[in-house]
Amino acid sequence: MGQFVADSMILSRIRERLDDPAEIARRMRQLSERMHEDGLHMEGRPYRIEARPLIVTAAETAAIDANVRELYRAVEHALTLYAKDDEVRTLFAEYAPAQDAILDVPPYTPLIPHCRFDSVWNGGGDFRILEVNAACPSGVVQIPMATRAWLSTQWAADLLDGLPQEPYPMLADPDAFTRALLAAAGQAGYDVTAAAVVNLRGVYTNELEWLARSFHRIGLEAQICDARSMRERSTALWCAGGDYQLVYNKLDPLALLTDPAAGQYVDMLRRHRAYSVNPLVAQTIAEDKAILAVLSDPRYAGLFDAEHRAAIGRHVPWTRLMRPGVTTDPDGSRHDLLDFVARNRQRLVLKPANLTRGESVLVGPYVTDEAWAAGIRAAATDRYVVQDYVRLPSLRVPAPDAGGWRDVFVDLTLQVVSGRLAGYFSRCSSGPVVNMGVGGSLVAVVQLAAAEPAA
The missing domain is CATH 3.40.50.1760 (Glutathione synthase, substrate-binding domain superfamily, eukaryotic)
Incomplete structure (x- = not known):
């Protein structure tokens, strides 16, 4: 049940x-x-x-x-x-x-x-x-x-x-x-x-x-x-x-x-x-929260064994530290990360890397384009992660x-x-x-x- x-x-x-x-x-x-x-x-x-x-x-x-x-x-x-x-x-x-x-x-x-x-x-x-x-x-x-x-x-x-x-x-x-x-x-x-x-x-x-x-x-x-x-x-x-x-x-x-x-x-x-x-x-x-980037980014996959990778694949959503560069998106395609984040508010979440109690978290589907752009600007001067949005039941x-x-x-x-x-x-x-x-x-x-x- x-x-x-x-x-x-x-x-x-x-x-x-x-x-x-x-x-x-x-x-x-x-x-x-x-x-x-x-x-x-x-x-x-x-x-x-x-x-x-x-x-x-x-x-x-x-x-x-x-x-x-x-x-x-x-x-x-x-x-x-x-x-x-x-x-x-x-x-x-x-x-x-x-x-x-x-x-x-x-x-x-x-x-x-x-x-x-x-x-x-x-x-x-x-x-x-x-x-x-x-x-x-x-x-x-x-x-x-x-x-x-x-x-x-x-x-x-x-x-x-x-x-x-x-x-x-x-x-x-x-x-x-x-x-x-x-x-x-x-x-x-x-x-x-x-x-x-x-x-x-x-x-x-x-x-x-x-x-x-x-x-x-x-x-x-x-x-x-x-x-x-x-x-x-x-x-x-x-x-x-x-x-x-x-x-x-x-x-x-x-x-x-x-x-x-x-x-x-x-x-x-x-x-x-x-x-x-x-x-x-x-x-x-x-x-x-950058620990989830270590776990989910394919560039670090070789540092984990097969059992680790299987557990990560089942339980850890796509996560990246917000910084310039090319990475894979949640579907495996390669993009400039900051450009991808700017264009895909509806499927992403922005979070400060080390704050607690939900402070300054932006859930893309529930915020405006203006708030999302402000979050991206904040991420340029502070440490943020971006995460694939996993909808709560x-x-x-x-x-x-x-x-x-x-x-x-x-x-x-x-x-x-x-x-x-x-x-x-x-x-x-x-x-x-x-x-x-x-x-x-x-x-x-x-x-x-x-x-x-x-x-």
Whole structure:
């Protein structure tokens, strides 16, 4: 049973069980207020959560997990190419001043302990990633908490009555994420008794408290620290009011690398005195959208093996760094890149290479010629990528304020820990840029058990 079958089933149940849009609105407002009172928020803003879930079956999860593992290996390999290949490094010229620090890669694998694949999913086991999010992305604690809050309501019980559920790891265990990090640190040779959640100048504070609490619950001392306060007391331990053998970096990596007051912390990261989630090479190169150009451009295909190339072909859309020159288009024909982009707004997306939360993204079919031309001008003075437009599927949700129903764009984000699928979350929006930071809503993701019910 794929997404669209489940979509019809859930819509039918909503209509059967509650056909009053005002009542739906009231229940969802109450849930959002309750979550906010419990400390669940997006940088101080209440979570908005939709009335209906997105359904994934156990069989789909198994197929998605297998594909995640293959793609993850290709992304990990792309990071090693940054160290080995001069031409690959030209795609990441912005990081040249910090190249030595980035190339001090940890002496263990994986190089990306945690990342997200923000994806387009239409049911089944296949997906197309829009970006890799590796700068310690949000949602590891709060999204499962919000999903559990939704599932605890009578409204969810009514909708899912008779549908056996099998929660994915980060939903089943509130501390699955921090347990996985602790296990990965142990496998890398670190004896961890304490963890620091490291921030910089109060930017990206989402989830800091919840992460520290989760580390506490699994038996570690934990503290929220500013990177500027970190000090090195010995050859093996970190100090900021205590000794830490695991650091979770919840910060802007570009700000970290250019902030003189954080220089000592960067030096400690380079010496790998603690297990770092994520290390600098992941937070910069894997986080940068140009990594998708490394993966998808045929000029680099010979640097990947056959299994890598197969995974890339299935899951990575055509992507190029915006710079002058001739390249192949999404159909394989050769063009001057900038001329091709100027003439093909309807099939392309322009994105800043290293901004987050949907900032300055231009989805060609939904912007004017003038806005597209302005985006191309911006790309001439900043680092942008251009990507083949992969349309997000639509999800029909109640429209309580206006009454009736509305169709929204919906994504599926894959939480990846140590190369395995660990959890999901989904966001929806009336516009083609789907992000909680720009007005999107959360959609609870529910995994059905292996025995699928009749629709």
